[in-house]
Amino acid sequence: MILPSWRPGAARDRLVALLDASEEIPEEERLAVFDNDGTLWCERPHYVQEAFLIDALARRAAEDPALREREEFRALLDADAEAIGRIGMVRIAVALMELFAGQDPRDYTSESRAFAERWVHPTLGVHCEGLVYLPMLELLEELRRRGWTIGIVSGGGVEFVRAVSRRLYGVPPELVVGSVIEHELTDDGELRRTAKILGAVNEGATKVMNLQGALGRRPRFAAGNSGGDTEMLAWTAAGGGLALVLEHDDAEREFAYEGRAESFAQAESLGDTARREGWAVVSMRDDWDRVFPPAG
Amino acid sequence: MILPSWRPGAARDRLVALLDASEEIPEEERLAVFDNDGTLWCERPHYVQEAFLIDALARRAAEDPALREREEFRALLDADAEAIGRIGMVRIAVALMELFAGQDPRDYTSESRAFAERWVHPTLGVHCEGLVYLPMLELLEELRRRGWTIGIVSGGGVEFVRAVSRRLYGVPPELVVGSVIEHELTDDGELRRTAKILGAVNEGATKVMNLQGALGRRPRFAAGNSGGDTEMLAWTAAGGGLALVLEHDDAEREFAYEGRAESFAQAESLGDTARREGWAVVSMRDDWDRVFPPAG
Structure with missing residues (x-):
């Protein structure tokens, strides 16, 4: 059975329907993007x-x-x-x-x-690979098997995410979009980091613009968990794609907190936005049979 | 025999040596980048x-x-x-x-x-796929077979190159770096082009900075043919990679013109820079048995 860590329910049904419809989407458009912190791995108590x-x-x-x-x-x-x-x-x-x-x-x-x-996580006591959500890894695997390209669109610094994305998620550097530090070329032809962010931090509308700039197309699937993902999710849904919101409501196995949709007029949680917009909503507590990979 | 359109000689020998050494390069670093106009396809009489x-x-x-x-x-x-x-x-x-x-x-x-x-080329009388250099297509294929990732780093507008890169070269949009037009997100959540270039045109030092920003690593192979490629080639060579310059010296089968290295102190051709720096130099006239794919 595919997606074994996903419990039966509406969220899983919508993912299975998307996977089943893969062949109807031109391969070129089979782009699935994921926010990183809080969507692919744990972001609490700190990024x-x-x-x-x-x-x-x-x-x-x-x-x-x-x-x-x-x-x-x-x-x-x-x-x-x-x-x-x-x-x-x-x-x-x-x-x-x-x-x-x-x-x-x-x-x-x-x-x-x-x-x-x-590094070891201060409360969960595991290394980075133990912070990745197992149900999301299963989803990445099933998408890839059906010809999808997987991108990460993070608010974090792009070079940090790239340093771990291949090992943790199988995603190569060119498919990671994030906040970008400018580099300069020295007189002897070497690149050096500056302290200056190129453009804006990769959140909100910037996520949409940077996604188009870096990957050159609109995704047919997007997943996120916080206010900074709202525009990317809305843009994906408006283009006929599936938008998915992960709700952190599992204080026992992970953390319980709300993703706030800063950019929508009403100061509602992103989960409430998703319900209002008809996007898929995933409750970590109810929809996931396991949260993290087995230790090992 | 691999690279059948490449005649025996120093240029071909260096490419074969690079291909043979592929396994010694960590797969993550097996990134090969190509300028587009004049390097992968004909750029004359106009781009x-x-x-x-x-x-x-x-x-x-x-x-x-x-x-x-x-x-x-x-x-x-x-x-x-x-x-x-x-x-x-x-x-x-x-x-x-x-x-x-x-x-x-x-x-x-x-x-x-x-x-x-x-579109049909005004003097060669072929469609776009007939303007692509067959020896370069053979090189892309052999690199890919050895686990290399292929990127295009063009001075042209990135969205135009992406529109054809998969069909002509098998390169997906996320591996094309070019000059970027800014987009804006409208109030109803749709992306629209603006007339404004993001940063600078993708030539010279900008090619190096955009390459790092988009692909997140230094290539181990780079090919170019004009002054705007100089910094990218020098950066690749300084990092232990192979830099290759294509000289257009074949008025009979294509065009004959010099690539000028604007950014080096001396106003020499890029071919002369390459010879001085010990990069690989390809003479279209002498090193290529065929230039274009068979009509089909």
Whole structure:
């Protein structure tokens, strides 16, 4: 039986119907895109990429204590919630990007990979591969068997997601769309990271524009779990594709929290938007027989 | 025998050596990139995309004669070389992009494809598939058989190249990097083309930065034929990859002209740069037994 971790129900029925209809969709249009954090893997209590950045900061501060003099870094290193709140995430993110300015992109990839291999999730006690949702892996596999191309459209930094996407999901770098740091070419012809984001963070309408720019076509399936996915889901559904929203309502096996649809007029959860729009809604608690892969 | 259209010689030897060494390169790094115009297919007497734009203008002007009142369009419609020179290609290109502003990207793709299917080359008398270099198609096939990923990094508009890349080269849209027109998302959630180029035209250093941004890694093989490819070739070679330059020296079977390396201090041809740098140099006249596929 396909999709063994999916319990019988409306969500599974709609996925099976999509898989069954694959041949009616021209192969060129069989593009399925997934948000990453909270859709393909666990994003709580922090994004994995956030943990990577704080770890990278701590390693650099151990060698260069002067980094503590910068208040954005001190707040993070001390996990000082009050200071973090006062400084604001935008300034902190900008400061963190400066940590990597001048780095060769290959070194950034190696550093990301090394972190993703050694890091252990603070509450679930597993490595990255244990944070990936098993039902989603099953879905990727069935889509691929039917000639679908799988893309990831993440709000996170694209180079970090690419560093792990092939190992975790079988997705090559060119099929990962995310927030992009500009590079510059030095006089001796080498690429170096800058601290500047190219355009805007890959959320909301930007996800749609970057998806078209990077992959050149409209997906026939899109999955997401937070407000920043709303436009991509709506665009996919309006083009005749299936939009799917994952609801995190499983405090026992994962986490329970709402995805807020910031961009719709009403401040409703993305699940409520999905129900109103007729998109597929997946309850982690009710629709998934297993959440994570077996340890091993 | 592999590469049957390649005559024995230094160029072919280097390609065979690269193919033979494929297994020593991690599969993740087996990325080969090709410039498009003049490297994968004929770019003379005009870029195919230029012919597309002029054709699109003529079709619109036939329905809307008022378009002739704009001097950039009148110069093109009348093929008035003096006026074109006076106005300049930059202003003309900007005007042409405005022709498509507001268009749905799917319609732009359909219009590009329809053109590429009906158009006949003015001197060679063949359709697009007859303009593709047979030796390059053989190279793509052998690279793919050895687990290489093939990308196209073109100075042309990315959506036009994507409209034909799968049919002509077997390259899907996500592996085509080019000059990008910005899109905007309308209030009702639909994407529309604007007339604005995102960042810079995809030539020179921009090719390197866009390649990293889109494909996330450094290629181990790159091929080009003009000055705008220099930085991409140099970056590939500096990373331990093979850089290859195609020289157009075959007035009898194709065209004879020089690729100028604008960005190197000396105003030498790209072939001379390649010889100085120790890159592979391909003479169309001497190294290719056949240039184009058999008519079919």
